[in-house]
Amino acid sequence: MATAGNFDTRAATPFLTSRGHSGWLGLTYAQHGDDWVELELPWREDLLGEEGRKVLASGPILSLMDMASGLAIWKAMDAFQPIATLDLRVDYVRPARERASVFGRSQCYRVTRSAAFVRGLAHDGDPGDPVAHIQGVFMKIAVDGRSTGHG
Amino acid sequence: MVDERHSLAALTPYARSLGIEVAHWEGDVPVLKVEFSDSVQGRPGAYHGGATGGLLETAGYAALRAELLRAGRDAVMKPINITVQYLAAGKVQASHARGRVTKLGRRSANITVEAWQDDPARPIATAVMNVLMAERESAD
Numbered sequence: 699m700a701t702a703g704n705f706d707t708r709a710a711t712p713f714l715t716s717r718g719h720s721g722w723l724g725l726t727y728a729q730h731g732d733d734w735v736e737l738e739l740p741w742r743e744d745l746l747g748e749e750g751r752k753v754l755a756s757g758p759i760l761s762l763m764d765m766a767s768g769l770a771i772w773k774a775m776d777a778f779q780p781i782a783t784l785d786l787r788v789d790y791v792r793p794a795r796e797r798a799s800v801f802g803r804s805q806c807y808r809v810t811r812s813a814a815f816v817r818g819l820a821h822d823g824d825p826g827d828p829v830a831h832i833q834g835v836f837m838k839i840a841v842d843g844r845s846t847g848h849g
Numbered sequence: 850m851v852d853e854r855h856s857l858a859a860l861t862p863y864a865r866s867l868g869i870e871v872a873h874w875e876g877d878v879p880v881l882k883v884e885f886s887d888s889v890q891g892r893p894g895a896y897h898g899g900a901t902g903g904l905l906e907t908a909g910y911a912a913l914r915a916e917l918l919r920a921g922r923d924a925v926m927k928p929i930n931i932t933v934q935y936l937a938a939g940k941v942q943a944s945h946a947r948g949r950v951t952k953l954g955r956r957s958a959n960i961t962v963e964a965w966q967d968d969p970a971r972p973i974a975t976a977v978m979n980v981l982m983a984e985r986e987s988a989d
Contacts, residue, residue, distance in 0.1 A: 718890035719897035722867075744866040748925070755863035756928040757906050761899025783898035783935045790928040 705772045707735055720765050723758055734805035734818070735769040737762060741797050752796035759820050760788055762802035763832045767816040771836055774806035774814070780839035781814065789831045798822040800829060812838055864907040867900065871911070872945060879915055880947045881908045885940075896939025896973075901964060904946045905976040906931055909960040912948030913980055920953070924982035929957065937973045942966055944973065957981050 711727035714720070715737065723745070728736040739745075739754070739762040747755030764783055772778050794800050803825065804818030814836045819828040860869060867889065872882035883889060883904050891897030910926055917924060946964040958980045963972040 718887055719900045722888040723899075744862050746862040748861060755861050756931070757861075757863050757867075757899075757903030760902040760906065760931065760933070761897065764897070764899040764902065780892060782892075782938065783933075785932070785934055786898065786902065787930065787932040789930040793927070 705776050705778055707769060707773050710772070710778065711735070711737070711769060714769070715765065719761060723761055725762060725765055728801055728803075730769075730773060731805075733770060733774040733807065734803060735766050735773055736801055736803040737766045737769070739800045739802065741799050753793050754798075754800055756788070756790055759790070759794075759800055759802070759830055760786070762800060763788060763804060763818060763820060763830070763834075766802040766804040766818060767806070767832070767834055767836065770804040770806040770816055770818070771809070771814040775809055781836045782839055784813070784835045784837045786834040787832060790829065791831065792829055794820075794822045794829045801825075804832065814838070860907065860911065864903070867903060869904060869907050875947065877915060877919060878947055878949070879908070879911045880945055881911060882943055882945050884943050889939075889944075894941055896944065898933070898935060901935065901939050901944065901974045902931070902933045902976070904944055905933060905948075905962045905964050905974060906978065908946035908964070909948040909962045909976065909978045910980070912962070913950055913953075913958050913960055916950045916953055916958075917982070922982075923985050925985055927981040927983060929979040929981050931976055931978045933974060933976045935974050937971070939964075939973050940966060945969070948978075955982075 707730040715725040728738045802820045808815040816834045820830040821828045869883045889900035948962040952959040960978045962976040964974045965972045
């Protein structure tokens with residue numbers, strides 16, 4: 699498990715994604731860099747966006763990118779501290795392929811005293827041909843519990 | 850008023866799996882609801898941003914589907930984009946969401962959505978969505 703000042707992405711991800719909404723989606727660690735994290739959202743019959751088409755719904759991709767962004771922020775800060783989504787935009791540039799896992803890669807490109815800024819993409823095997831692009835802002839939650847962000 | 854079976858058809862397998870249901874109708878607009886459970890939880894005691902976003906998106910599609918049915922249209926709805934604003938933490942209780950079709954065009958629609966818990970006048974999150982509509986015959 700991560701400790702402040704040394705966020706071990708590979709070790710922390712299974713713990714952080716095994717429960718709650720991420721656990722329900724089945725998100726798993728894929729890879730990471732200094733300021734980015736990539737998670738895998740496995741294809742699953744009950745996560746489809748439309749009856750009869752074997753394509754993942756857009757909702758789980760939003761969740762995938764939200765979670766990858768949170769991990770990217772902890773990686774960039776090199777610390778595990780409470781954060782909340784303030785604003786998240788997803789552009790769905792094409793449908794994912796049938797029965798394909800979707801990978802969500804988010805980069806935290808800027809951390810300020812109170813906010814963290816992310817951008818990223820979702821792909822189904824080739825990062826050069828994304829299915830979605832994202833941009834977002836997260837707020838750090840103060841120790842006294844106050845915050846302006848709440849996702 | 851739209852028939853109830855249409856309200857069920859408007860929900861995707863993903864939405865039903867997450868526990869989202871049509872709670873009731875306000876005139877022509879479906880109001881969606883999800884109970885708090887581990888499936889929607891982010892940090893302990895709060896909704897995950899992705900789950901709140903999924904509820905908003907589903908309510909947006911449901912509002913558009915209802916509007917299309919009233920217009921006698923049937924189309925495959927494809928997401929173009931969504932922007933979610935998180936306003937307050939989603940607490941350990943049910944959440945509701947309702948969409949409004951701001952602009953219904955021939956090929957695309959613009960939808961605004963609000964989610965709330967106790968009071969519809971105090972939303973916990975809002976979203977703006979653009980959705981592409983392809984006639985079902987020409988769907989790929």
